Amino acid sequence: MTRIVHIPAEETLLAYAAGTLRAPEAAVVAAHLALCPESDRFVAELQALGGALLGSLPPTALAADSLGRMMARIDADGGEAGAELPMNDMADLPEPLRRYPLGPWRWLGPGTRVRSVGVPKDGDCRVLMFSIGPGRKMPQHTHDGVEMTLVLEGSYRDESGHFGPGDFEEADTATDHQPVVDSDVPCLCLVALDGQIRLSGLVGRMIQPFVRL
Numbered sequence: 001m002t003r004i005v006h007i008p009a010e011e012t013l014l015a016y017a018a019g020t021l022r023a024p025e026a027a028v029v030a031a032h033l034a035l036c037p038e039s040d041r042f043v044a045e046l047q048a049l050g051g052a053l054l055g056s057l058p059p060t061a062l063a064a065d066s067l068g069r070m071m072a073r074i075d076a077d078g079g080e081a082g083a084e085l086p087m088n089d090m091a092d093l094p095e096p097l098r099r100y101p102l103g104p105w106r107w108l109g110p111g112t113r114v115r116s117v118g119v120p121k122d123g124d125c126r127v128l129m130f131s132i133g134p135g136r137k138m139p140q141h142t143h144d145g146v147e148m149t150l151v152l153e154g155s156y157r158d159e160s161g162h163f164g165p166g167d168f169e170e171a172d173t174a175t176d177h178q179p180v181v182d183s184d185v186p187c188l189c190l191v192a193l194d195g196q197i198r199l200s201g202l203v204g205r206m207i208q209p210f211v212r213l
Contacts, residue, residue: 144195
């Protein structure tokens with residue numbers, strides 16, 4: 001098994017364990033946990049600690065409409081996640097991803113495709129899957145918000161290091177990078193993307209209006 005070098009920040013794993021991550025971010029973290037026993041153990045320890053702390057608190061009565069509001073939210077999320085997307089056709093994905101329908105592949109450029117993943121959106125935050133061919137470069141870019149990337153197959157390199165299967169990269173508005181695929185197979189990545197990527201440089205700014213993910 002390939003050694004996983006890059007894992008989510010402790011703050012990210014704590015937010016996942018506490019259930020405070022947005023749904024798209026939580027889906028990408030869950031897929032990482034399925035591939036990384038170290039991260040999975042850490043989250044399990046956090047959840048056990050949180051459960052013990054909750055167990056020590058005095059009981060608090062729920063609001064009378066709590067169950068109804070919870071069921072309404074489940075129904076709304078389920079409808080958004082599956083709307084107009086075909087069933088999942090990638091049986092080899094990590095188990096947490098197999099429940100979500102996948103959209104059709106769309107061409108982004110030579111050797112580069114993207115498809116939507118039917119995780120419920122949270123504002124402008126959604127989940128996408130990218131397939132990038134060997135030797136291909138993504139445009140130099142920064143971000144509107146947070147970008148969480150999990151490598152599923154292949155590998156890439158950027159300014160912050162080398163990322164292979166199971167590796168996790170977190171980027172934000174301060175990150176300006178250009179991932180380059182250095183594997184001899186396409187690099188398949190799962191990405192929770194908040195907003196749009198922002199292309200850097202003069203050429204990037206010229207073609208930015210035509211780049212929508």
